[in-house]
Amino acid sequence: MLLGVFFLFSLFGTNVEASELNVNNLDSISMVRVAKMINENYDTSSMTNEELDNLTINLLNQNLSKNTRSGVASPGKILNKREKELAKKYPSESVNCFFYADIASNAARKTFSNATTDGTDGNAFQHFYWNILMTDRYGAVVAERWGTAHEYGTSGPYTQMDLANNAAGRNTYNDCRNFTIGLMGRRPVAKDMADWTVKMIFNRRLYKLNSARTGLTATTGAGYTGKVYHQ
Structure with missing residues (x-):
């Protein structure tokens, strides 16, 4: 399949007119797969936004x-209505934002033993880190667009927690950037942002659910494995 795609774009160039995106069964696995294909196999530096x-x-x-499962997007699930709308409007941006979500999910599972459970410190890591990665690449407006779209159709304490940690990731990106530039003389890379995420968690500046699962409380670092992973 990939060789066929290479041939198509080599033969006709990157000005091939794309067909309309089929979003009916569009899921997060496909989004991440395509982002990796483009990042690993194509030189996008000379492409226009339209070509990309x-x-x-x-x-x-x-x-x-x-895949025919529907619901809020998570690994293997169909994108929700708002995410599908955004994917049609911003195709390249969409696959990269799902790629960053995949990175954040993998890093969270290795950094916190409880990351696969909603409402935990590990889940806070995942949402904060995802949003700070998106902000680094695209800015806070785009990060907010995808962070909010991900929660479409949900409500309650779990959604409040996710949105709060999403916002914290966007809102403290400049603090992370300034800290890294001041300390190391360079812009932050993924490892710096993962370290910053854990620092925020242990400083009780992120949110998890209280023991009754009825509201938010400050993170404490529960479930930390002792090592910070960034991918």
């Missing part, structure tokens, strides 16, 4: 997972 979007659409349409 067209490439993304073609690859997504050819690599849709055979």
Whole structure:
């Protein structure tokens, strides 16, 4: 399949007109897969935004997972209504934001033993780190767009927690950036942002659910494995 795609774009160039994105069974696995394909196999430095979007659409349409589960997007689940709308409007941006979500999920599971459980310090790490990665790449407006879309159709304490940690990731990005530049003389990389996330958790500046699961309380670092992972 990939060789065929290479041939298509080599033969006709990157100006191939993309068909409309098929979002019916579009899931997070397909989004991450296509982001990796583009990042690893294509030189996008000379592409226009339109060319990159067209490439993304073609690859997504050819690599849709055979998945029919619906609900809030998480690994293997169909994108929700708002995420589908955004994917059609911002194809290239969409796959990269899901790619960052995958990075954050993997890093959270290795950094916190409780990361797969909603309402925990590990889940706080995942949401904060995802949003700070998106903010570093695209800015806070885009990060807010995808962080909020991810929670579409949900409500209650778990959603409040996720939105609060999403916002904290966006709002403290400049603090992380200034800290890294001041201490190391360079812009932050993923490892710096993961370290910053754990620092925020232990400083009780992020949120998890209280023991009754009825509201938010400050994170404490519960479940920390002793090592910070950034991917």
